[in-house]
Amino acid sequence: MLAAMLSGCQKSDTWNYTVCRIALPGIEDTTTKFRLLTRFDDITDPARITLLYQIVPTIDQTSTPKDDASSSLITPQAPLPIHSFTCLFSTPETPNDPARLIGIETSRFGDVSTAHLTLLNRFWLDRVGRAALDSYVDADQHGLLPNVQEVGSKFAYGLQLAINGLSRGAIYGLLAMSFTLIYGLIGRINLAFGEIVMTAALSAVIFGLLLSSNIGWNVGWIVVGATVAATFVGSGLSHLTWRTVFGPLGRKAAGGRAVIVASLGCVLFIQEFVRIVISARNFNLPPLWSFSIPVLRSDHFVVHVLGFDLLSIGMAIIIGTGLFWVMAKTRFGKQWRAISQDRVAAALCGVSRQRIESQSFVLAGFLCGVTGAIMALRYGVINFHSGTLFGFKALVAAILGGIGHMRGAWLGGFIIGLSEAFWSGYFGGAYRDVAVFGLLAAVLVLRPGGLMGVSDEKDSLFSTRSGQI
Known part of the structure; x- marks a missing residue:
């Protein structure tokens, strides 16, 4: 019963989540920085992972004029739009087999074609790999660190x-x-x-x-x-x-x-x-x-x-x-x-x-x-x-x-x-x-008798099991 209950608690590992994070810069502009808004803890279906992200403007885009008479006329910058990037994965046949990326849906470019997906798997996921995570702001975080108390x-x-x-x-x-x-x-x-x-x-x-x-x-x-x-x-x-x-x-x-x-x-x-x-x-x-x-x-x-x-x-x-x-x-x-x-x-x-x-x-x-x-x-x-x-x-x-x-x-x-x-x-x-x-x-x-102090008088290699009835 305990084994059956624990088996129902199983969650997916970070493999699919990491593959989806690596695929995102391969579809978007690789010179752009991204801010990921979806934590790993938010993923409920490992076969369909949706990442919410923002495109971080470059310094030239975010620069403002110096303090002068016209600076008071500048309106506050609008919040960055939120985009979605959904990765679809196959179901592995055994626990050791990694899931394969079989489809991508985006809010900016629509569904990714089969040919584009093949090129992405071969020339981006297999060759660039984890180096693509450098395109993210705070690439080491990404929600992989659980939201638990921090200690020494x-x-x-x-x-x-x-x-x-x-x-x-x-x-x-x-x-x-x-x-x-x-x-x-x-x-x-x-x-x-x-x-x-x-x-x-x-x-x-x-x-x-x-x-x-x-x-x-x-x-x-x-x-x-x-x-x-x-x-x-x-x-x-x-x-x-x-x-x-x-x-x-x-x-x-x-x-x-x-x-x-x-x-x-x-x-x-x-x-x-x-x-x-x-x-x-x-x-x-x-x-x-x-x-x-x-x-x-x-x-x-x-x-x-x-x-x-x-x-x-x-x-x-x-x-x-x-x-x-x-x-x-x-x-x-x-x-x-x-x-x-x-x-x-x-x-x-x-x-x-x-x-x-x-x-x-x-x-x-x-x-x-x-x-x-x-x-x-x-x-x-x-x-x-x-x-x-x-x-x-x-x-x-x-x-x-x-x-x-x-x-x-x-x-x-x-x-x-x-x-x-x-x-x-x-x-x-x-x-x-x-x-x-x-x-x-x-x-x-x-303590010869052990921690509980049990006597070992009857444990002798030379004694017989007397009194057998």
Whole structure:
């Protein structure tokens, strides 16, 4: 629902608007200066853009006699007339294809002929290009700068980094809750969640491309369909790992070393399966949303919130809040907490450990599917090893916040995302990962239980999953 609502908010980018601004001096006199009166924010139909403009008189035309006896007889200069210039554009077949200028209507010269339009496209738009913007008064303005409050440059830059960090941290937080959901139940870390995210993201890309080839580039349907496909694949694959690996190991009371080795085996199996059976190449999904919301600006630097930033942050808040409610208020949540606290006592009270474990793996796979869908739709490039480093960073977020604690994992994801964004913004991206893992080391040295202070007594490579009933 959130994806469908955001898809209805999409606005056109500045491509058509810029092409129309460049075409205007090619129709008018290139030695003339123009004052553009139409702002980009005023454009409602990207396929039909109408520019209102004035022709600015030259100095000779605006010069007036010096003060003398006759100057009192000069009447004030009349306001400049307003002209219109309308550009008609074709509808692009895919989001990446630029629209073509197919017609021009002017208030001064009438409709531009097809031959004139062909010459304009070939010899003006393609050759002169953005140099034609020099014909405008205040060519850098032109209404492209949004009408938002202006602030200091440092504050604007920091706010943009914070928005980027929150968007990425929301994705980390969703996956970190998957690690926490399983660790809190069985006391083990499933390292295969990163690969489940990769598989879900890959399914989102493939399903999105299939939808686009059948129904066209309907953004709402593609986003919703890709998300549903990713959650289905993520939930199913996560349940499959429990049924074939973690469930049998739990029934045999396997030690922590066996579970870690088995989860690494799942990682390698999923990676190699995707590489050999599907493909080792990159799968690319064209960017679907081009709209952004301006927040603040500092001179020409504008702070924007992208459509997928809203999607990732919104889904993290909605799903995180929903998961907190499920774990606190529902029967499943109470049984999950009972098993997490005391397996034997929970079994004596009639709680089925296998059923709760199965449902927990499905729920964790659902979170992986949502994460994979946002990754695919946000970044658009997925390959068979995309989930490895991403999964480790989400695991860092879970440990940083306090492994086994839902709110801690959620908080840790946002901290990792913000750390990456600010480090990359101020120090460059070369040592970004070093800074993230260094932050984890520093926090664990100062607070071994994580920020939420959760104990890790049951996380031992040498302990067995005792009390399995």
